[in-house]
Amino acid sequence: MEAKLSMSPIKHQTGREQPESATTSGGSSMEPAMPDKKEKRFQTAFGCSREGLGNRFVYVVISPRARGLSIGINMNPGKDCNFDCAYCEVNRCQRSSEESLDVDIMCVELQKTLELVRSGTIHQQSLFRIAPPGLLKLRHVALSGDGEPTLCPNFSKAVQTVAHIRARSGSFFKMVLITNASGLDSPEVQNGLRYFTRDDEIWAKLDAGSQEYYEKVNQSKVPLEKVLANILFQARQRPLIIQSLFPAINGQAPSPVEIAQYAERLKELKTAGACIPLVQIYSATRPTPHSECGHLPLKILSGIAQTVRETAGLRAEVF
Numbered sequence: 001m002e003a004k005l006s007m008s009p010i011k012h013q014t015g016r017e018q019p020e021s022a023t024t025s026g027g028s029s030m031e032p033a034m035p036d037k038k039e040k041r042f043q044t045a046f047g048c049s050r051e052g053l054g055n056r057f058v059y060v061v062i063s064p065r066a067r068g069l070s071i072g073i074n075m076n077p078g079k080d081c082n083f084d085c086a087y088c089e090v091n092r093c094q095r096s097s098e099e100s101l102d103v104d105i106m107c108v109e110l111q112k113t114l115e116l117v118r119s120g121t122i123h124q125q126s127l128f129r130i131a132p133p134g135l136l137k138l139r140h141v142a143l144s145g146d147g148e149p150t151l152c153p154n155f156s157k158a159v160q161t162v163a164h165i166r167a168r169s170g171s172f173f174k175m176v177l178i179t180n181a182s183g184l185d186s187p188e189v190q191n192g193l194r195y196f197t198r199d200d201e202i203w204a205k206l207d208a209g210s211q212e213y214y215e216k217v218n219q220s221k222v223p224l225e226k227v228l229a230n231i232l233f234q235a236r237q238r239p240l241i242i243q244s245l246f247p248a249i250n251g252q253a254p255s256p257v258e259i260a261q262y263a264e265r266l267k268e269l270k271t272a273g274a275c276i277p278l279v280q281i282y283s284a285t286r287p288t289p290h291s292e293c294g295h296l297p298l299k300i301l302s303g304i305a306q307t308v309r310e311t312a313g314l315r316a317e318v319f
């Protein structure tokens with residue numbers, strides 16, 4: 001079944017997203033080589049190094065898609081999500097130690113973490129000690145975490161707080177909202193996005209071009225049509241980066257027909273006025289609770305990126 005792009009957003013539903021917990025960039029093998037001890041430590045820093053800072057809500061990772069250091073805010077520590085992606089890394093069988101975001105505590109942690117990064121003290125953390133200096137430059141502060149950030153009940157207050165910290169800090173950092181796009185039209189999120197400038201970004205998930213494949217890979221009750229409408233609504237107001245993860249499910253890549261439909265959806269978005277400066281294409285690389293999910297070879301990911309370029313005329317990169 002094909003999902004058609006609606007030109008006006010459907011109002012007032014909530015949604016949420018996967019953490020920008022980072023993967024290593026596009027490998028060419030289904031079975032990555034075992035890293036030696038030094039590489040392994042670096043790969044951990046490339047992933048989700050949330051320990052070590054003693055924080056409850058603020059963490060630091062080296063993100064390949066950010067091309068450097070990303071300070072993350074766990075907007076949804078209770079792991080709440082309205083998607084159930086086949087490749088999701090979040091283990092919802094394990095209870096989290098935090099139920100919800102405490103904005104006042106996050107505020108203190110963010111200021112402390114920004115200072116750690118700016119002073120260079122973060123380089124002394126064991127996970128970052130061997131990372132190349134170029135990767136230790138702060139690229140952004142990400143509104144992300146263990147669940148979908150737009151489901152955070154105090155989303156607006158959190159964004160306002162980050163914006164105030166930035167205004168007081170004297171040096172600009174970019175804010176990036178990493179979302180599954182299903183809640184971009186909610187009043188709470190709309191309020192929060194008023195604090196975004198043109199330099200801030202939304203990174204929105206789009207993993208499918210048909211409702212049928214969307215139900216297989218994202219397993220959400222929110223229709224794909226609504227996700228597309230929300231992406232269009234936001235991308236008409238500010239540049240929006242598309243994040244597309246294509247896993248191997250039971251060893252199978254998405255079909256050429258599905259990839260063609262996915263590229264068509266992107267073309268429709270662009271034709272309808274969406275500003276999409278980049279499509280990020282990658283695969284599942286980190287362990288997930290779902291054993292049926294694996295990594296797609298670089299050749300397939302490169303082919304998907306090429307289809308996006310040819311069909312939609314958009315910039316597409318493999319990570």
Ligand code: SF4
Pocket residue numbers: 016017018019081082083084085087088089090146147148180
């Ligand atoms: S289920 Fe999907 S959208 Fe939700 S947190 Fe996991 S990866 Fe993100």
